[in-house]
Amino acid sequence: MRHDLDRKFVVGACILLVLGVWGLWHTYFGHWRPGPGGGPMAIPRIMFLVLIPAALLMIWQAFRYPESCQTETVPMRVVGAVVIWALLYFWLVRNLGLVSSTAIMLCVAMLVLSPRPMQSLKLVIPVAMLSAGAFWVMFTQIAPVLQVRVWWF
Amino acid sequence: MPLLDLLPLAADIAFRPEVLLAVLLGVFLGVTVGAIPGISGDMAMAVLLPFVFTMDAAAAIGMLMGIYKGGLFGGSISAIMFGVPGTPGAAATMMDGYPAKQAGRPNSALHTALYSSVFGDLAGVMVLIFIATPLAALALKFGPRDFFALYIVSIVVIASLDKGRVVRGFAAASIGVMLSMIGRDPFTGAQRYTFGIPELAGGIGLVPLLIGLFALSEIMIQVGRSFHARVQTEAQRAAQVAQDAGYDPRKDKLSRQEFRSLWRAMTIGSATGTFIGALPGAGATLAGFLSYALAQRASRRPQEFGKGCMEGIAAPEAGNSATAGATLIPLFSFGIPGSGSAALIGAAFIMQGITPGPQMIEANMPIIYAIFILLVLGTLMNLVVSKALLPYYARISLIPPRIVLPIVVALAVVGTYAISNSVTDVWMLVAAGVFGVLMRGFGIPIPALALGFILGPGFERALRQALMLGQNDWGYLLQSPIALAIYATGAGVMALFFWATFRRGQPDAA
Numbered sequence: 155m156r157h158d159l160d161r162k163f164v165v166g167a168c169i170l171l172v173l174g175v176w177g178l179w180h181t182y183f184g185h186w187r188p189g190p191g192g193g194p195m196a197i198p199r200i201m202f203l204v205l206i207p208a209a210l211l212m213i214w215q216a217f218r219y220p221e222s223c224q225t226e227t228v229p230m231r232v233v234g235a236v237v238i239w240a241l242l243y244f245w246l247v248r249n250l251g252l253v254s255s256t257a258i259m260l261c262v263a264m265l266v267l268s269p270r271p272m273q274s275l276k277l278v279i280p281v282a283m284l285s286a287g288a289f290w291v292m293f294t295q296i297a298p299v300l301q302v303r304v305w306w307f
Numbered sequence: 308m309p310l311l312d313l314l315p316l317a318a319d320i321a322f323r324p325e326v327l328l329a330v331l332l333g334v335f336l337g338v339t340v341g342a343i344p345g346i347s348g349d350m351a352m353a354v355l356l357p358f359v360f361t362m363d364a365a366a367a368i369g370m371l372m373g374i375y376k377g378g379l380f381g382g383s384i385s386a387i388m389f390g391v392p393g394t395p396g397a398a399a400t401m402m403d404g405y406p407a408k409q410a411g412r413p414n415s416a417l418h419t420a421l422y423s424s425v426f427g428d429l430a431g432v433m434v435l436i437f438i439a440t441p442l443a444a445l446a447l448k449f450g451p452r453d454f455f456a457l458y459i460v461s462i463v464v465i466a467s468l469d470k471g472r473v474v475r476g477f478a479a480a481s482i483g484v485m486l487s488m489i490g491r492d493p494f495t496g497a498q499r500y501t502f503g504i505p506e507l508a509g510g511i512g513l514v515p516l517l518i519g520l521f522a523l524s525e526i527m528i529q530v531g532r533s534f535h536a537r538v539q540t541e542a543q544r545a546a547q548v549a550q551d552a553g554y555d556p557r558k559d560k561l562s563r564q565e566f567r568s569l570w571r572a573m574t575i576g577s578a579t580g581t582f583i584g585a586l587p588g589a590g591a592t593l594a595g596f597l598s599y600a601l602a603q604r605a606s607r608r609p610q611e612f613g614k615g616c617m618e619g620i621a622a623p624e625a626g627n628s629a630t631a632g633a634t635l636i637p638l639f640s641f642g643i644p645g646s647g648s649a650a651l652i653g654a655a656f657i658m659q660g661i662t663p664g665p666q667m668i669e670a671n672m673p674i675i676y677a678i679f680i681l682l683v684l685g686t687l688m689n690l691v692v693s694k695a696l697l698p699y700y701a702r703i704s705l706i707p708p709r710i711v712l713p714i715v716v717a718l719a720v721v722g723t724y725a726i727s728n729s730v731t732d733v734w735m736l737v738a739a740g741v742f743g744v745l746m747r748g749f750g751i752p753i754p755a756l757a758l759g760f761i762l763g764p765g766f767e768r769a770l771r772q773a774l775m776l777g778q779n780d781w782g783y784l785l786q787s788p789i790a791l792a793i794y795a796t797g798a799g800v801m802a803l804f805f806w807a808t809f810r811r812g813q814p815d816a817a
Contacts (some may be wrong), residue, residue, distance in 0.1 A: 166749045170478055177485075187497035191771025192779065194492035194499055197763070200770075201481040201488075208478040215474065226528075228748045233527045236716065237737055240523075244720050244733050256717055263713035267530065277710070285714050293725060296361065302724075 341381020348378020
């Protein structure tokens, strides 16, 4: 099968190259506090020296072997949705309590992911409740380290 | 301390009911998550890391190792039953496991996988027990330049052994080391790469980064996939086929004679897995495929491989499970985690106040020997638990990821926050998750990145101490016979792998 050049892969490798060149320049001309054993810039310099040829080779390979340099299409909407869900859940845990927010947010997530939400209710609600109960056991009984409200009330 | 004085102390720690319960729970959890395609043992280990703070060292490490062992076997259940490997390590098991199931022998295939997994795991653990202590004693003689050599070789091997992605492996390892440089310089106290953000002065937290990279990023990708659809279709088809063919589970049993014929394959798998597992960077997947290839070459019936042959299940399963104990050899002896799973175990040790390295065994002898005992017990528990629950585990594979994944994200968020009740940790978790997705999208290997991050501080310490001793002469790094021996060994291992790769006519790429 013929594979075309994956531009996203090339752009990613170019970003790594720019990062490497900037980093190497910075280790030579940036403001560094002098220190023993090569100073604080010793390891960063070595790593940027590795990153630059690695990025150059990635660019070369993207043209030479395009079939093995394909990026995986990651649905960024899904990634964004998971991030928003995680942050909203965290905000709710701090403001609404651990058990209640866990039960609510798990119900929402499971129903959204379900192909037939209304038919899944019978499964989703008990699982979400049980999970919230398990969280209560884990974070308040086994490891009581969480400084948040447990219940809504 | 003499061994006879040590063993009762270790047994005293290992045989405490709560410790045994933790290991049992770990094994059960490991097989369960391993059986669900898309949920790996590493993911479960990562989200449970925060609980390590509240447990004692033996129970915590025992539980995590239980998950790892259980997960390795669990992955083979859905590989055999539905042709979908539960974990990447079970991909080689699928090559004969699924055809065996299609040939009407699912029960024999599952039992072969279980016994081989236990056999391989036990072999790896035994090698760990007998090799880690002498190696650690040897490592006590190492100076900073020898450790620098060890770190260089480990990073190079870790980056190189991901076949087909060597260049990206180097990029990943260097990015990982760079991430570990963020924060205060341990020698001068100067801040590096913090860009004026005070929260970064303490560096990137190990646990949020590991949970973000191993669990959250994987979930973000899994949400968009439809493993479950295939598993369910396969399950319905299998039920229909079994009904039509009049499948009788009583007739599908692994005979003693058949089991005896598997010894050669299991031994080959165990030896290969132990060797591969002990190398930094080479994981269960490589061990499984290499064991399969070697067992096929040594078999009296190589033509039957790929058609449901039990030897083709026994070898890769013993191979991937043997890595469980062996992967801890570099961690226990040199403080260098050889795989993503070993990195998570290493993080658990650090959270317990035990720094992995050559002094670890000597300074914590009773606990380390208790962990050795628990590793053996965990293997036996895996046998008993899995044997008892085997008829039900195939159904566990049918649990839809849409039910499990939200629970894992919630656990990751609350668990990360629970470590130090720090909002910054949660932000770092989410950032690490998104960063992990981007890296996976570009095919940058996450284990190499995580291992680079973990090895970074030790790597820097070794280099700078060596340069201080050598008065900034870089040539001093090469003036030690131990360091030269390490470089030569590393070069030998690399040459061996590249030779094996090129001999099979599979050129390496990006």
